[in-house]
Amino acid sequence: MTTHPHAAAISVPSPARSATPLSTRPEIRTHTEVPDVPDPVIECEDLSVYYGDFKAVTDVSLAFGHNEITALIGPSGCGKSTLLRCLNRMNDLVDSARVEGSVRYWGQDMYAPDADAIEVRRRIGMVYQKPNPFPKSIYDNIAYGPRVTGMKVDSMDDHVEQALRDAALWDEVKDKLKQNAYGLSGGQQQRLCIARTIAVSPDVILMDEPCSALDPVATLRIEELMLQLRADYTIVIVTHNMQQAARVADRTAFFTAGVNEITGDRTGVLVEYDKTSRIFGNPANSRTEDYISGRFG
Amino acid sequence: MTSTVAAARKGASRTLTSTGGVRSMWGKLRSLGFLVFLWISLLVALITLVVLILDTIRTGATRLDTRLFTEYPSSRPAEAGARPAIIGSAWVIGATAALAIPLGVAAAVHLEEFANRHSKVNRYVEVLVQNLAAIPSIIYGMLALSTLALMGVSNKNIVIGGALALALLILPVIIISTREALRAVPREMRQGSLALGATDVQTVWRTTLPAAIPGIATGTILALSRALGEAAPLLLLGGLVFISFDPNGLLSGFTTMPIQIFGWTGNPQAEFHELAAAASIVLLVILLAMNGLAIAIRNRYQRRW
Numbered sequence: 001m002t003t004h005p006h007a008a009a010i011s012v013p014s015p016a017r018s019a020t021p022l023s024t025r026p027e028i029r030t031h032t033e034v035p036d037v038p039d040p041v042i043e044c045e046d047l048s049v050y051y052g053d054f055k056a057v058t059d060v061s062l063a064f065g066h067n068e069i070t071a072l073i074g075p076s077g078c079g080k081s082t083l084l085r086c087l088n089r090m091n092d093l094v095d096s097a098r099v100e101g102s103v104r105y106w107g108q109d110m111y112a113p114d115a116d117a118i119e120v121r122r123r124i125g126m127v128y129q130k131p132n133p134f135p136k137s138i139y140d141n142i143a144y145g146p147r148v149t150g151m152k153v154d155s156m157d158d159h160v161e162q163a164l165r166d167a168a169l170w171d172e173v174k175d176k177l178k179q180n181a182y183g184l185s186g187g188q189q190q191r192l193c194i195a196r197t198i199a200v201s202p203d204v205i206l207m208d209e210p211c212s213a214l215d216p217v218a219t220l221r222i223e224e225l226m227l228q229l230r231a232d233y234t235i236v237i238v239t240h241n242m243q244q245a246a247r248v249a250d251r252t253a254f255f256t257a258g259v260n261e262i263t264g265d266r267t268g269v270l271v272e273y274d275k276t277s278r279i280f281g282n283p284a285n286s287r288t289e290d291y292i293s294g295r296f297g
Numbered sequence: 298m299t300s301t302v303a304a305a306r307k308g309a310s311r312t313l314t315s316t317g318g319v320r321s322m323w324g325k326l327r328s329l330g331f332l333v334f335l336w337i338s339l340l341v342a343l344i345t346l347v348v349l350i351l352d353t354i355r356t357g358a359t360r361l362d363t364r365l366f367t368e369y370p371s372s373r374p375a376e377a378g379a380r381p382a383i384i385g386s387a388w389v390i391g392a393t394a395a396l397a398i399p400l401g402v403a404a405a406v407h408l409e410e411f412a413n414r415h416s417k418v419n420r421y422v423e424v425l426v427q428n429l430a431a432i433p434s435i436i437y438g439m440l441a442l443s444t445l446a447l448m449g450v451s452n453k454n455i456v457i458g459g460a461l462a463l464a465l466l467i468l469p470v471i472i473i474s475t476r477e478a479l480r481a482v483p484r485e486m487r488q489g490s491l492a493l494g495a496t497d498v499q500t501v502w503r504t505t506l507p508a509a510i511p512g513i514a515t516g517t518i519l520a521l522s523r524a525l526g527e528a529a530p531l532l533l534l535g536g537l538v539f540i541s542f543d544p545n546g547l548l549s550g551f552t553t554m555p556i557q558i559f560g561w562t563g564n565p566q567a568e569f570h571e572l573a574a575a576a577s578i579v580l581l582v583i584l585l586a587m588n589g590l591a592i593a594i595r596n597r598y599q600r601r602w
Binding site for chain 2 (some may be wrong): 088090093095118119121122125126128130132133134135136144145147148149193196197200
């Protein structure tokens with residue numbers, strides 16, 4: 001497997017620290033080249049998401065920078081995953097879901113009446129919490145996206161190989177491309193899902209807690225991979241793991257849940273969005289400070 | 298500070314062995330009685346089945362020869378065979394499968410993947426399908442009969458007529474089992490496909506349906522084996538006829554194995570009863586093979602998503 005210059009900078013959480021993960025401030029891995037203001041690929045403005053009458057997320061304004069990794073962190077039920085699913089219109093699949101405000105992709109409103117959700121998803125891919133390969137061969141898993149989207153590729157074999165190389169999986173699977181993807185380990189399956197997403201050449205990759213079902217070694221490999229992919233893709237990752245956000249993200253958005261005193265509904269709000277080094281080093285909001293230092297959450 | 302719940306534990310005994318006494322004696326007797334009742338129920342069912350099969354084999358074994366498969370029915374039992382009935386069964390079941398599988402699978406895909414679950418109409422359709430599965434088979438025979446009559450078909454004992462009745466009969470079963478198979482495909486798999494930019498239809502064709510095929514196959518084979526053993530709706534179409542030729546098309550006259558068995562059983566001569574038993578064995582073997590295939594498919598493709 002090829003290692004990226006960034007990879008060496010990743011710190012492995014020591015057992016002592018992972019035993020009490022919330023008591024210590026996560027170590028920050030700084031990307032020196034992060035600009036002060038993100039060059040936005042996706043921009044949310046006053047975005048609110050409803051499920052029926054229930055407001056899951058309220059008034060989020062956020063810009064996701066080009067070729068940056070943005071982490072969404074916060075306690076359970078703060079609407080991070082809901083927000084993520086709005087970014088490629090996967091929330092459309094939930095019958096009662098409704099979006100207010102705007103989400104723009106390179107300036108175009110992706111919820112405009114003439115915007116096609118299928119086109120949105122071809123440009124903005126998604127990797128899920130639990131690896132979800134198709135019950136097909138490794139090869140067919142990768143070729144699936146190019147086939148359904150009618151992508152013109154000179155040679156599907158080369159295309160599959162390139163996607164697997166980009167996802168740092170090629171060396172492990174090159175001799176068993178015809179075997180069922182279910183035979184792979186969890187970490188390999190997750191990298192296969194990333195390769196599958198890359199194969200349709202998206203612009204943005206959304207990741208919904210991509211490592212929460214994986215062991216620490218597999219997690220580390222996914223993180224290395226994310227840092228490599230950062231050169232070509234814009235990545236948004238939802239994570240429960242603050243160390244992970246600190247290790248991989250250029251910018252971090254901290255969400256929390258505001259409780260409606262009358263109905264008791266928990267609605268997600270964006271508390272603070274800044275460079276990862278600021279969020280974990282010197283947050284402006286005391287709630288962020290409490291969360292990252294483990295006093296709340 | 299000890300909570301009241303924890304305090305309550307203090308008085309409780311920590312012995313795990315039975316403390317004896319009248320109450321526990323009664324309890325043991327009752328559970329023993331229940332167990333004996335279950336055993337007897339099982340035994341009654343099992344003994345009935347075994348006696349039935351053994352008796353059929355004993356009666357039919359002498360006539361279970363090649364003539365059964367090669368000869369046409371005859372008034373002389375020694376020369377009679379079930380050749381047209383076996384070929385007729387194959388034709389009718391084949392046509393039934395061709396009618397019922399595409400329709401049933403398509404209906405199930407619509408209900409499970411595309412229909413709006415909250416719409417009233419769809420909920421009525423759902424209840425209706427459930428109820429259709431419980432309707433006596435002869436009703437479907439009547440339905441097919443009147444449909445053919447409305448279409449002006451005078452000779453109703455034709456392969457396509459029988460297939461129509463049997464297809465209607467097993468359609469609800471196929472719909473229900475296909476829906477279950479589709480429902481067992483995890484949502485994440487559909488999402489994975491949609492997130493790659495596939496359309497709903499592509500997702501159904503390329504991901505959901507292929508993943509559900511083992512379940513669909515199992516349900517369909519069981520439904521077809523039910524249709525194979527069915528006689529009532531076909532009798533209504535006039536299936537109890539003397540056929541001395543090989544059924545050779547959808548409009549050909551036919552008889553099927555259950556009807557042939559029924560016909561032979563009605564004859565007074567004991568030799569015909571032997572023939573009926575021999576044909577029953579053949580039918581039984583085919584049905585067992587089909588059910589075995591269904592079980593094999595289920596075990597082979599049982600997925601741990």
